Amino acid sequence: MQTSMRTDDVNGLHRRAFRSRTGTFVVLALLWAPSCVLASSQRAAVCTRAMAMKAMTEADSLRTWRAVYASYERYRSCDDGAIAEGYSASIATLLADHWATLGELARLIQDDAHFEAFVLSHVDETIILEQGIAIKDHATRQCPKGSKTFCAKLKRRLTP
Incomplete structure (x- = not known):
């Protein structure tokens, strides 16, 4: 029983951590995307x-x-x-x-x-x-x- 409780706790932590990381990823992606658009509009092309x-x-x-x-x-x-x-x-x-x-x-x-x-x-x-x-x-x-x-x-x- 103690083992299954640990597993549930670990799974619960894993699920919470995943949600947290996913939220962080989404926030970072939203913050990063406009800078990519700006950078691409300022740079004409790659320097060959x-x-x-x-x-x-x-x-x-x-x-x-x-x-x-x-x-x-x-x-x-x-x-x-x-x-x-x-x-x-x-x-x-x-x-x-x-x-x-x-x-x-x-x-x-x-x-x-x-x-x-x-x-x-x-x-x-x-x-x-x-x-x-x-x-x-x-x-x-x-x-x-x-x-x-x-x-x-x-x-x-x-x-x-």
């Missing part, structure tokens, strides 16, 4: 080896905001490691040495908020110190009227 090679070739040599945007559109799923450092180099050069082209960037980020986040994420610790100083100076002293919010975000990225 061929895409990574092409992205690596161009990421550090983009000379216009339109070129940066086109590369972002094609290879955003490859934005990692050396490729990301290449994007950072191109973006820092455009911001530091070609500030007059900020209007072109403003038009692109107005239509694509994810591109703004991409650009800001590449104002990072890999850029050259002198470029960081120049970018912060431009954002402080030469920010166009329609880009004040972007300039404020840029300055925050450059403030330790």
Whole structure:
């Protein structure tokens, strides 16, 4: 009798634990699913080896905001490691040495908020110190009227 009671207790605990785990699983699945949809909408595709090679070739040599945007559109799923450092180099050069082209960037980020986040994420610790100083100076002293919010975000990225 004691054995059967134990079995019932064990079975009862097992059933309760299973219900608990199932409920937890359902809750976790519901919390996780929206992030998967968001992630898939932000990522154009998987980064194949061929895409990574092409992205690596161009990421550090983009000379216009339109070129940066086109590369972002094609290879955003490859934005990692050396490729990301290449994007950072191109973006820092455009911001530091070609500030007059900020209007072109403003038009692109107005239509694509994810591109703004991409650009800001590449104002990072890999850029050259002198470029960081120049970018912060431009954002402080030469920010166009329609880009004040972007300039404020840029300055925050450059403030330790």
